Structures are given as C-alpha cells and as structure tokens.
Amino acid sequence: xxxxxxxxxxxxxxxVFRHFSEDCKCSVSMTAGIDxxxxxxxxxxxxxxxxxxxxxILSRVLNSREDYRMGYLWQTGELICYDVINPTQYVxxxxxxxxxxxxxxxxxxxxxxxxxxxxxxxxxxxTREYGLDAENHPNWFDASFIPWISYDSLNIELPDGYxxxxxxxxxxxxxxxxxxxxxxxxxxxxxAIADGYLVANVFRLLEREIESFxxxxxx
Numbered sequence: 001x002x003x004x005x006x007x008x009x010x011x012x013x014x015x016v017f018r019h020f021s022e023d024c025k026c027s028v029s030m031t032a033g034i035d036x037x038x039x040x041x042x043x044x045x046x047x048x049x050x051x052x053x054x055x056x057i058l059s060r061v062l063n064s065r066e067d068y069r070m071g072y073l074w075q076t077g078e079l080i081c082y083d084v085i086n087p088t089q090y091v092x093x094x095x096x097x098x099x100x101x102x103x104x105x106x107x108x109x110x111x112x113x114x115x116x117x118x119x120x121x122x123x124x125x126x127t128r129e130y131g132l133d134a135e136n137h138p139n140w141f142d143a144s145f146i147p148w149i150s151y152d153s154l155n156i157e158l159p160d161g162y163x164x165x166x167x168x169x170x171x172x173x174x175x176x177x178x179x180x181x182x183x184x185x186x187x188x189x190x191x192a193i194a195d196g197y198l199v200a201n202v203f204r205l206l207e208r209e210i211e212s213f214x215x216x217x218x219x
Contacts, residue, residue: 001139003071006079013193017079020192021163028191030199031153033182034207036174038214040181051145052117054171057213058143059087059106059113061205062167068202070165070193071138079193085166087143089117091124100124101132103140142168150175154186165190169202 011017020026036054043050062068063084071080086106090099102124107113134140146154150173158164167189174183187202 002083003080003139004083006070006081008079011079016195017192020190024191025163026191027156027158027188028194028196028199029155029186029188030196030203031151031184031186032200032203033177033184034203034210035180036183036210037181039210040174042214048114049118052114052121053213055087055089055104055117055143056110056113057206057209058169059085060108061202061209062141062169063106063108064205067194067198068167068189069139072163072165074163082139084139086137086140088137088140089121090144091121092147093125093128096128098128098130100127100129103133103137139166141166144168144170146170146172149173151184154184156186156188163190163192165193167202 008014008017036050039053039057040050042048043053066081069082069085071082072078073080084106087104089102089104091102092099102120104117104120105113107116154170154172156168156170167187169188170186172184174181176182185203185206187199189199
C-alpha cells in the first residue's frame, strides 16, 4: 500500500475541501442506469462471468484518476491519494442469508484480476464469517452487487461528519429497456473530494470502459 500526501494549500479543490470537511460535512450519491448490453453479450460469448467482468471495469474506472483514490488519515489529519485502490466484493450465502466481505486485489491485467477474483469468491463460499477488516485494508473500496432487484434509487448513509473518502458503489439486476440491457448503478463519494460532476463522471467512464473492454476482446 503506497500513497502520496496531498498539500491542502495547493490542492485544486482547496476551497471545496475546506467547506465540506469543516463547515458542511456531507456526501454526494447518485443512481443511474448504464447500458450493459454489449458486456452481457461478451460475457455470454466468452463463457466468462458478467459480474467479475463488471467488477474489473469498475475497478479500472475508479483507478483511472486521483479523485477516486483519495483517503483521509484521521490520526494526522492528512489528505492522501493511494497509488491503487482495490474492490471489497461480497459473497451472499443463501442458507444463512448473510454476506462475507471479500478483499480482492485489483490488477490492470484482466486475466490476472479475473482469476484472482474468481478464486476469492470460491474461497469465501467456504465460510459464513463476516470478517470485515477495514483497518488493515484502508485502500479498498466497497463494491456490492444487489442481484434481487433492478432498483431505481439507493442511498448509503454514513454518520454525520465522518470523513470517509473511499467510493461506495452498488449495482443491481439489469433489465431490458427498448431492446437494450440497462443496469442500475449507485455511486457515493464524500463531498469534500467530489462533486456532482465527479460522481456523474463515473457513469460516463463506465460506459466508455465497457465499450473499450468489449472492442479489445478482453480487457
């Protein structure tokens, strides 16, 4: 885990950061539908799992710019940017109706990421422990699939004033709309390090990355 410390005096969002980390501590969340038609077709054609393919694309997007890799060290009050952030995915156990967090490492190499994510899921199926260990996984972001419903909105609430900067992303079951497959995705970011543009940009980048991923024939 490597990171650099951001100089708050030269930080390009200096004014916004000060306001939303001191005066008005809050988050920004947004839900929108993205077109996953080509990704679903690609996954079926290649015999790969749509879920892991999307997890890879999401991880790639969130690692594509520093704004999504920010962190806050409460011990020192430092604003930092991680070199890389990794997804915390979840495995649902039908028998107990509980989830197990799975810490998966992000690799730009698609085959390496896909194999690791698949192994992590299979290993997590063997336990029923919750096992969340955020303290030792500071540069992991929350990536949670809600497969039972194609929802229209979702809110993730954190305690007021909690300077948690990692992205929280959820997505639901895709549905057919006008001959296309549309999947609801929800993105939550702390307002101190992201505004509406940066949140909305995640959706734009996801659709762009899906197009690139499918066109390349892998990732």
